[in-house]
Amino acid sequence: MKKFGLFIVGLIALFLLLANVGPLISLAICLAILYFGFKQFMKSESTGAKIAWGSVSIIVLIVSISHIPAILGLVAAYVLYLVYKKWNENDESASSKESDPFSNFEREWKELNKN
Template identity: 50%
Template sequence: MKKFMLFVGGLVALIILLANLGPMVLLGLSLWLLYVIFKKFVRSDSTAGKVGWIILGLFIASIAFSNIYAVIGLAAAYALYLIYKNWNKEDDPMVHVMEDDDPFTNFEREWAELNK
């Protein structure tokens, strides 16, 4: 049942990720352009050039903020990563190997191995 739920969750996360792929690409592109604009702003010597780079940076920042759906796509990608990471994880918290000579502990370990 756990594998089925992980599969369904992964399928939903994949659909959400694919649906938000466009905004994710535009967000990445706009963040890269903001970085380039900042580097050009720092290298500019004239005041008019700095003002022009600020105006262009604000325009690109508005494009970046309009792609807020990309955050949903990033969350879906992270969910896919967690599902992939937990796919083959064994969940048997009752069995712990103890290096104890207590007869009750040894009995519990042997009983758990018999019930596998």
């Protein structure tokens, strides 16, 4: 039942992520332009250049704030990662207990040595 719940949560997160691919890409582009504009603002010497790069940076910041659905996409990607991690964690713990022939022997040997 736990795997079914993880599957459903992962499926919902995948659909959310796929629905928000466009805003994620545009947010990445806006943040790259904002980074470039800020670097140019810091490097510029003249007042006119600082005003121009500052204006560009502020406009791009306002545009990037409008990509709120991209935050949902990032959260969905993180949830998908957590589901994947949890899914593999359950497989590894179950298979390691069953596949290790010496764990039973070691446990029984400790029980025999106690007596």
